[in-house]
Amino acid sequence: MAEKRTTTPSAHRDNAREDALADAVGEQRAKHDVTTPALGVVGMLRWAWTQLTSMRTALMLLLLLAVAAVPGSIWPQRVQDSFAVQTWIEENPTVGPILDFFQMFDVYSSVWFSAIYLLLFISLIGCIIPRARKHYQQMTSPPPRTPRRLERLPEYGALELADDGPSLDQALDDAAAVLKKRRYRVEKRETSVGAEKGYLKEVGNILFHVSLVGVLIFIAFGSMFSYRGQKVLMEDEGFVNALVAYDNFYPGTWFSEDQLEPFSIRLNEFERVFDRQVDENFEPLDGFGQPLEFTAHVTVQDGHDAEPEDTTLRVNHPLTLGGAQLYLVGNGYAPVVTVRDGEGEVAFSGPVVTRPDDPVYTSMMVIKVPDAQPEQLGFVGLFLPTAYDDGTGMAISTDPDLHEPELHLNSYYGDLGLDDGVPQNVYVLDTDNLEVLNSRESDEGGIVLAPGETHELPDGLGTLEFEEINDYIAIDIHYNPGEAGVLVFALLASAGLIATLFLRRRRAWVTVEQTPAGRTLVRYGLLSRGEDFSLRDETIALRTQLEKIWPVRPPEETEPSGVVSGEGPNTTRGI
C-alpha cells in the first residue's frame, strides 16, 4: 500500500488519538515542545525535573541500563566468584587494574550502574505520581465532555430512527442503558451521553511501575539485613548456627549477630545415586555414571527448645530453619587417615575433605600435619573412588562410586609455613620450601593406599594409615528477609503489566438530534487511549445492539442530511 505520508507513521495511537480528541472537541493541539529554561535556579531545577521525568529520558535510561548490564557477563564478577576475578587480574596485569578501577568486576554495585538505575527510578516516580493523580481525578469525575464534531473521531457512525422511533430523551436513555450493559461508566447530558471504560488499564500501568519500585526497595532491604555463609559438614558432624561455626560468612551491611537463630543440623548419612542404565548387551548407555540424586539424611533442631527431627536435604529441596534456608550445594569423599610422626605419636587423625574435580570424583587431597615431630609433614595427591591403572602407571578414576578406592599421594617434610600466622588455603600445599619424601619421580615412589593399609614414610619420619571413607556435604545458609516482599511486588507488577497491556481504555459518546423531517438522528463516536486494535469491533458490537432496540430506517431512505461529506449517516466508517 502506497500511503502518502511525509513523516514516519506513528503507530502508537495515544498521541494520534489525543490529537484527534482535541481536534474533535475543537481545542488547540497541546504544545509538546519543552519550554526553554526560565531564568533562575528554580526555573533551572524545574526544567531539569521536566527533562528527567519525560518519556524520552526514561527510554534513554532504560537503554543505558541494558547496555550497562552487559560488561558483567564479559568479565568475571566478584559477586559471582571473587577468586576468578583475582586470577583474571593476575593474568592481565595491565588491563586488569584499569578495569578494576572502573568497577568492571563489580558492575552491579558500581557507581555508574547504581547512578543509572537510581536516576531511572527517580524518573519513574516523578513520572508516575502526576500520572496517578491525574488518573484518580479522571476515575472520580464524569466521562469527558462530548466532542462537538463526533465525525472527527476514529470511529464514528449515525443511525436515523424510523418515524415511530423513540423520542430524543428516550433514545438517550436507551443508549445509556446499552453502554452501561457494555460496562461503560455513563453520564447522561442534555443531548448526549458520555461514557468511558477500561480505567483499570491505567491502574495496571501505575501498579506495574509502582511495583517495580517496591521490588527495588525490598531488594535493598533484603541485602542490608541478609547473611550468607558456607559450611562443610562431615558425616556424624553437627553444625550450630553461630558465627564461629561457619567456614565462610558474608553479612549484609546492617547485619547484627543476634540475627543468627540458634538452629542446628547434623549429617547422619549421605547417599549418591548415579545413572546405571545399560542396554541389552550390558553396554553402558549415554549418561552412564552421571549423578541422578544426592540425598543427605540429617537431624535438625530448630532452636534450643525444639525437638530434634530427622529429615533429608536434597538439591532443589532446601530446608528452612530459623528463617534461613539451607541448601545442599556440594558433596565429596572424606578419607579418614591417621598420621603418626617420627616419634610414634598420633600427629593427625580424622577425615580429610577432598575436592572432586570431574564427574568421576577424581578428588584433590591435601593433608597438612604441622604437629608432627621432628619434622612437619605434608601430603598432596588424589583420592580415586574407582582406581584403574591404564598401563601407563598413572591411575585414574573410572567411576564416581566407591568400587576400588585408593589414595595416591606424594609426601613432603619441612616447614609448612603455618607458624607465622598468615592464613593459608587448606586445599593447597605450597611445596616450594619442602623436601620430597615420596613422589612418583623419587626413588621411594609415590604412596598408594587402599582402605586399611598403612604406609611407612622414608627416613623413619612416620606412617600414614588410610582407615576408611566418610562423606561430606557442603551447605550454603542464606537468610534474606526481603525475599517475600520482592516476590509479592514482582507478582503485583505482572498483574499490572497484564492489565495495562491487554485491557482497553475506551470512550464513547452518543448524541441525539431532530432531523428536519422530524425523525431522531443518533450519532455515536468512539475513541481509544493507547493501543487498541479492536475499537472497530467494539463499534460494530455497539451499533448492532443499538439497532436491535430501535427501529432504524434502512440506509436508502435516509436523506443525506449533511452529516459527513461523501458518506451516508448510516455507515459506520471503516466497515
Place this chain on the structure above:
Amino acid sequence: MILAIDGTELQPINVELAEYSELFMLISAFIYTLAFILFTVDTARSSATIRRVEAELAQEQEAERIAVTAGAAEATASAQADGAAKTAQASTAETSQPDTSTAETSSDGAGPGEAEVNAELVDDDMAYARPKRPLANVAVAITAVAAAAHIFAVVARGLAAGRWPLGNMFEFLTAAALVVTVVYLLALIRRDLRFLGVFVLGLVVTMMVAATIGFPTPVGHVQPALQSPWIVIHVSLAVLAMALFTLTFAMNILQLVQSRRERQVTSGAEGALARSSFMRLVPSALSLENWSYRINAVGFVFWTVGPMITGAIWARESWGRYWGWDPKEIWTFVIWVVYACYLHARATRGWTGNRAAWLSIIGFICIIINYAVVNVFFPGLHSYAGLPE
C-alpha cells in the same frame, strides 16, 4: 532388558521410543526444508501472482461494464460499495481516507489501477485477501505435516526420558522451533501470514539444523539441579516467549524493508524495492509494526513471568539466591530491559516506526546471544547445555 536404576524413583530410559523420537526429529526437519523451498518458490513467483490478480480484476471489470451498459444499475452500486468496503478495510483506522476514486475511475475501462490491485493483494489487518497462492498453500500444508512429526518427536522424547523434554540445548532449540511453527500455523488460521513463510520456515530449519549439528544430545536423564517442577513453567514460558520474539523479528525486518519501499514509492523513485513484487504481497509497514507490537506485548509478559520471575523463584530453590548476576541471568535481564524499551518507544513521540522496529530486532539479537554465545562460552550455574566436556 532394561535394568532398573536402584534406589531412585527415576524411570529408566525407553531406548526404543528414544530412537523413534530421533528419527521423527530428522523427518520433520526434512519436511520443514521442503516447505521452506516451496515458500521460496512462491516468493520468487510473486510477480506471477500479481499478474494473475490483475488479469482477474480486468476481467471482472469488463463483465461489470457490460452489466452497466445493460442497465443493471444495482449491480454497480453493490460492486462499488463492496470495493469501497474492501479499500477501507485495507487502510488502518486513522488513515482511512478510502480512495474510492480509483475504484471508480478504473471502472471506466483502462484496466485495474495500481492502488486497486494493491488493495486486492494484501489486507492490512492481515485477513486473507484475494490472491490464490497454491504453492504457498501446499507449503503451509506440508509445514503442518512436519509439525505433526515434530510434535511426536518431542513428546516421545519426553516420554522416553520420563521427564519434561526441555533439559538441554538440543531439546530447548527443537522445542522452540516447534513452538514457532505451531504459533505460526495457529495464526494462519485467522490471519494471512503467508508472506512470513520464507522467514519463519527459514528460521525453523536453521534451528533444527543448529540443534542437530551444534548440540546433538542423546535422550537421557538430567542432573539433580534440573529435576524440578519449575523447569516446566520456567523453560516452557521462555520457549514460548522466544518463539513469539522470533516471529516479530521476522516481521520487523520486513517492516524496515517495507517502509523503505513505501518511501521510494511515494517519492516516485524507481528503486529496486519499489518494483519488488514480493513486497507488494506484504502488508504495509504500519500494519507490520502494529502486529509485531501486539505479539511482542504477549512475548514480554511471558518473558517477565517466565525467565524473570519463575527463574528467580527456581534459582532461590536451587542455588539459594533469587538473583545472582550469573551470565545467563544478566542476559535475561538485558533482554527484558530491551523489550521494555521497545514498549516505551512506542509511547514516545518520534520513536515509533523504524526505531521501535530496531529495538525489537536488537532484543532478538540479545536472545541469540543469550542462547548461543552465553550457553557455550560463558561459564556459570546455567551451564546445562549438555555439551561434551
